Amino acid sequence: MKRNRIAIAASALLAGASMLLAGCQADTSGLDDKGFKPHLTVDLQLPEQLEQGQEGRFAIVVKENGEPYDGFYQARFQLWPEDGSSAPVTAQAEKTAPGTYSFVQAIGPEGVYRIKFSGVSADYEIMPSKRFAIGSEAVEALAEMEKAGAAAAVPAPAGHHH
Amino acid sequence: MSTQLAGATPGTKARQKGLLPALYQSVWRWHFYAGIIFAPFLILLAVSGGAYLFKPQIEGQLYKDLLTVREVGQVRMSPDALSAAVRKENPGLAIQSLTLPSDARSTVKMSVVQGGVPTTLYADPYTGKIAGTLDSDKTFSAVFKKLHSQLLLPGTLPNRIVELAACWGLVLTVTGLYLWWPRGRFSVWGTLLPRLGKPGNRLFWRDLHAVPAFWLSILILALILTGLPWSGVLGGQIDKAANATNTNNPPYAYSFMGAPESVTRAKDIAADLPWAAESLPVPASAPGGYVPITVDEVAGIADRQHVQRPYTITMPSGETGVYTISTADAKPWDSATLHVDQYSGTVLTDVRYEQYGVMAKLITLGIAFHEGKLFGIANQLLGLLACLGLILISAGSYVMWRKRAPAGKLGAPNKPREKKASIGVLIIMAVLGVLMPLVGLSLLAVLALDWLVIRRVPALRRWFAV
Numbered sequence: 315m316k317r318n319r320i321a322i323a324a325s326a327l328l329a330g331a332s333m334l335l336a337g338c339q340a341d342t343s344g345l346d347d348k349g350f351k352p353h354l355t356v357d358l359q360l361p362e363q364l365e366q367g368q369e370g371r372f373a374i375v376v377k378e379n380g381e382p383y384d385g386f387y388q389a390r391f392q393l394w395p396e397d398g399s400s401a402p403v404t405a406q407a408e409k410t411a412p413g414t415y416s417f418v419q420a421i422g423p424e425g426v427y428r429i430k431f432s433g434v435s436a437d438y439e440i441m442p443s444k445r446f447a448i449g450s451e452a453v454e455a456l457a458e459m460e461k462a463g464a465a466a467a468v469p470a471p472a473g474h475h476h
Numbered sequence: 477m478s479t480q481l482a483g484a485t486p487g488t489k490a491r492q493k494g495l496l497p498a499l500y501q502s503v504w505r506w507h508f509y510a511g512i513i514f515a516p517f518l519i520l521l522a523v524s525g526g527a528y529l530f531k532p533q534i535e536g537q538l539y540k541d542l543l544t545v546r547e548v549g550q551v552r553m554s555p556d557a558l559s560a561a562v563r564k565e566n567p568g569l570a571i572q573s574l575t576l577p578s579d580a581r582s583t584v585k586m587s588v589v590q591g592g593v594p595t596t597l598y599a600d601p602y603t604g605k606i607a608g609t610l611d612s613d614k615t616f617s618a619v620f621k622k623l624h625s626q627l628l629l630p631g632t633l634p635n636r637i638v639e640l641a642a643c644w645g646l647v648l649t650v651t652g653l654y655l656w657w658p659r660g661r662f663s664v665w666g667t668l669l670p671r672l673g674k675p676g677n678r679l680f681w682r683d684l685h686a687v688p689a690f691w692l693s694i695l696i697l698a699l700i701l702t703g704l705p706w707s708g709v710l711g712g713q714i715d716k717a718a719n720a721t722n723t724n725n726p727p728y729a730y731s732f733m734g735a736p737e738s739v740t741r742a743k744d745i746a747a748d749l750p751w752a753a754e755s756l757p758v759p760a761s762a763p764g765g766y767v768p769i770t771v772d773e774v775a776g777i778a779d780r781q782h783v784q785r786p787y788t789i790t791m792p793s794g795e796t797g798v799y800t801i802s803t804a805d806a807k808p809w810d811s812a813t814l815h816v817d818q819y820s821g822t823v824l825t826d827v828r829y830e831q832y833g834v835m836a837k838l839i840t841l842g843i844a845f846h847e848g849k850l851f852g853i854a855n856q857l858l859g860l861l862a863c864l865g866l867i868l869i870s871a872g873s874y875v876m877w878r879k880r881a882p883a884g885k886l887g888a889p890n891k892p893r894e895k896k897a898s899i900g901v902l903i904i905m906a907v908l909g910v911l912m913p914l915v916g917l918s919l920l921a922v923l924a925l926d927w928l929v930i931r932r933v934p935a936l937r938r939w940f941a942v
Contacts, residue, residue: 355740439777439821442820442821445767
């Protein structure tokens, strides 16, 4: 009887100490091997054929931890010309497969365009966008834009020390 | 110094027989030598630290025209619009980071690079005008911080000297408390209250050294201990201990501790343009890569993730970099560091104070206390009190020493005849040397100097009272 009491007391003490120690430790629960919290990965896909006046299907595949993610309460696409010559077209994204959202839209006159997906859920928020060009002049303009974007990449900030 | 032996001079009362007097004598010798060597550094640390404590108030006045707007407008420009306005005024400017203020009267601080020179720029968020620039390395706080951490000198050595002085500051405080500890009949005067009746005599200076040192000892110990986690050698050991016990920060807790890479990869068509390189016809259409999200969108993410202003948004470093959102000047418990994928806007890491391990929490609170940021003006005044006290204690000890030292002699306390005491204190010092590696190294250097030089030269032996 006495031994049992000692065992119970020791177990309780051990459990208490474990809980106390666990409370002292850094909370890394839910982080992956890179130290990232759960997050979404995206693959924004442009139509295979980008042709003026033709309908094209834009799609995005969204995954969480490698699995299709369907948790958005708001999912929409926006398409607009980069020169602002016309207003953006906004449309609700259509879920076409698990974790896959699509949008079909006819592409207007020649120019550089931007397609953007906005997805909001209780846990996540994403807003990836891509450019594409219709017409040879626009293709050259797009190439210049991307070159300029790469050149304008910010140099690494200086380190901090106390 | 104890009340009993306060008036002791080398070779008189301190030569009393017995282990305890010998122990006292030995501790006094260590306290004396450490004080002679490190008091000037401690004065320097106190002066620079005392000034740095009031950085917000002093810089607020010194750089008032840069830090505050001339007139608070109706609507603040968005970060992107403000950045564009600043770039228009200064073409070729690369913005590395911008700090969005919480106060409506504050300008927006930007870390920029122009012509390869890093500069801090302040812009008016209502007009988009540049209020002015500051050389980040030459601000009031930067100069005093450099004095406090590396004596205004370049390289690692000055920083190690500062760490060594701080560690010996700990030893001085502990040995000083031992010397102060009342022995024999207790008297309030000379123990808890200074005897200032005869200004200028040795007792006056002794009490001006020992009594404030006792009252301020906890504060001084706290300030030294809270500064050491940032030191080069001992700080590294503390970090290792925290990592080994998993009581440190989770990964990516601080913006300056490195950032991950974006998980979304930009597809750069500019890098692969066969038609441009090989004189082929330009295609009729082309897909582009991902476009980075805007700073406005990053600010929106920060606000929706309840990051408290002021916070700093640091731009991605290159095509694979991430946006970093980090709180600036926040109370420790409000601190947040987030890394955001620059193409998708997904939050990859989000580390808050609640997730820190116990050591990281203590260190973070300690640093805030050390810098006078933990509990406002009271914290600053407490820090100032410790700094002024440390200056008084250190300067007073020099006056006391000069008054006591015989002409032509160092005036060091004599070595106790009881070897057990010397060895005992040496063992304690060795333990401290293990705990504080730079103290250990300096002990080895002192012992080597003692055995190889001082003991072999009679004049030096006499001068050092060996």
